[in-house]
Amino acid sequence: MPTPATRLHRHPERGRYDRETLYAILDEAPFCHVGFVAEGRPFVVPTIHARHGDVLYFHGSPASRMLRQLKQGFDCCVTATLLDGLVLARSAFNHSMNYRSAMVLGRAVEVTEPDERQLAFATIVDHVARGRWDDCRWPTAREAKATSILRLPIEEFSSKVRGGPPKDAEDDLGLPHWAGVLPLGLVAGEPEPSPDLEPGIAVPAYIEEYER
Amino acid sequence: MPTPATRLHRHPERGRYDRETLYAILDEAPFCHVGFVAEGRPFVVPTIHARHGDVLYFHGSPASRMLRQLKQGFDCCVTATLLDGLVLARSAFNHSMNYRSAMVLGRAVEVTEPDERQLAFATIVDHVARGRWDDCRWPTAREAKATSILRLPIEEFSSKVRGGPPKDAEDDLGLPHWAGVLPLGLVAGEPEPSPDLEPGIAVPAYIEEYER
Numbered sequence: 454m455p456t457p458a459t460r461l462h463r464h465p466e467r468g469r470y471d472r473e474t475l476y477a478i479l480d481e482a483p484f485c486h487v488g489f490v491a492e493g494r495p496f497v498v499p500t501i502h503a504r505h506g507d508v509l510y511f512h513g514s515p516a517s518r519m520l521r522q523l524k525q526g527f528d529c530c531v532t533a534t535l536l537d538g539l540v541l542a543r544s545a546f547n548h549s550m551n552y553r554s555a556m557v558l559g560r561a562v563e564v565t566e567p568d569e570r571q572l573a574f575a576t577i578v579d580h581v582a583r584g585r586w587d588d589c590r591w592p593t594a595r596e597a598k599a600t601s602i603l604r605l606p607i608e609e610f611s612s613k614v615r616g617g618p619p620k621d622a623e624d625d626l627g628l629p630h631w632a633g634v635l636p637l638g639l640v641a642g643e644p645e646p647s648p649d650l651e652p653g654i655a656v657p658a659y660i661e662e663y664e665r
Numbered sequence: 666m667p668t669p670a671t672r673l674h675r676h677p678e679r680g681r682y683d684r685e686t687l688y689a690i691l692d693e694a695p696f697c698h699v700g701f702v703a704e705g706r707p708f709v710v711p712t713i714h715a716r717h718g719d720v721l722y723f724h725g726s727p728a729s730r731m732l733r734q735l736k737q738g739f740d741c742c743v744t745a746t747l748l749d750g751l752v753l754a755r756s757a758f759n760h761s762m763n764y765r766s767a768m769v770l771g772r773a774v775e776v777t778e779p780d781e782r783q784l785a786f787a788t789i790v791d792h793v794a795r796g797r798w799d800d801c802r803w804p805t806a807r808e809a810k811a812t813s814i815l816r817l818p819i820e821e822f823s824s825k826v827r828g829g830p831p832k833d834a835e836d837d838l839g840l841p842h843w844a845g846v847l848p849l850g851l852v853a854g855e856p857e858p859s860p861d862l863e864p865g866i867a868v869p870a871y872i873e874e875y876e877r
Binding site for chain 2: 458463484487488490491494499501517528529536538542544545548552558578581586589590591592599600618619621629631632635637638639642646647650651654656663
């Protein structure tokens with residue numbers, strides 16, 4: 454259900470308030486932008502998120518501005534957006550983009566319980582590349598200590614989705630300008646092995662066949 | 666020059682404080698995320714931006730929450746991020762992403778002068794697809810009225826850039842896990858003409874050869 458804070462005022466037909474739509478966007482987006490207020494000013498910072506059930510996890514250095522603020526229990530807004538295409542209408546006014554955007558509002562809290570911290574680490578690594586957690590060295594106690602994990606319950610949220618062709622006014626349909634959609638998507642290139650990679654280690658299937 | 670608000674605390678080696686780096690990111694990013702505070706809470710909203718010289722323009726409906734807030738002179742934070750790849754280290758701890766992120770802080774003001782408004786419309790349309798402004802119908806007086814244009818001077822800003830291979834500790838180099846970078850980039854597909862497009866209008870070159 455939308456709240457006063459999440460209900461779309463502009464283009465209400467693009468609003469979605471179900472978890473299925475939200476979770477599909479959050480899971481497909483490789484990273485998100487986190488907004489928070491520090492010393493009265495808004496900040497927006499890109500970061501890696503990962504969803505587990507009805508919870509979002511983030512991580513970061515305890516020294517970062519973002520995590521210093523969030524640990525104090527500041528409100529935050531997590532927005533993840535996938536660009537699907539450019540929408541070219543005959544009229545400048547009706548130009549748009551096709552996109553899917555997920556927004557979660559709430560108060561993030563620090564995760565301190567060791568089992569949940571380990572779960573969050575695994576969820577974040579597998580969010581980057583599914584299958585990677587079982588194919589990497591897990592954090593040592595010292596490394597774990599150097600990482601803050603935050604939990605944001607997914608309670609207040611909305612999605613915005615625009616798809617399909619441009620919508621020009623009847624009067625403009627005869628204009629001589631091309632109109633349509635140019636699809637855009639995130640595509641993986643050839644994996645680049647690290648210069649210090651030991652010989653004989655093949656590119657794993659979850660990277661070779663990577664798709665989001 | 667970094668300010669207390671823009672100086673990077675975490676990974677200071679990723680910080681860039683020059684306009685050239687910032688402008689290249691802002692110009693390449695198709696859209697950005699705008700952060701602002703409304704009723705004491707942070708919001709992060711995706712929107713199309715466009716740079717003209719040392720100024721950022723945005724547009725939107727005067728009815729949207731974002732523009733209602735910004736018109737009152739609220740501080741905002743514009744962040745545009747380009748994802749360049751996944752960084753897979755042997756250790757979970759050193760996993761990362763290659764990215765370029767630009768952040769501009771400041772107070773946006775509404776543009777009311779007709780010539781600057783027209784310039785902003787043109788800059789925004791050409792930001793979506795360079796060359797499109799000269800190949801579309803320009804806004805009518807009624808359409809122009811339905812669009813708020815905001816100007817954010819680029820005065821307080823920073824960029825964050827991570828590139829190159831993973832950085833594992835010496836002790837981890839012999840581990841049997843693949844390490845390297847999986848490049849990612851935004852790629853255009855086949856243009857999809859609008860179902861109501863008049864026959865005989867070819868896909869323009871700036872769409873056929875679109876690259877960001």
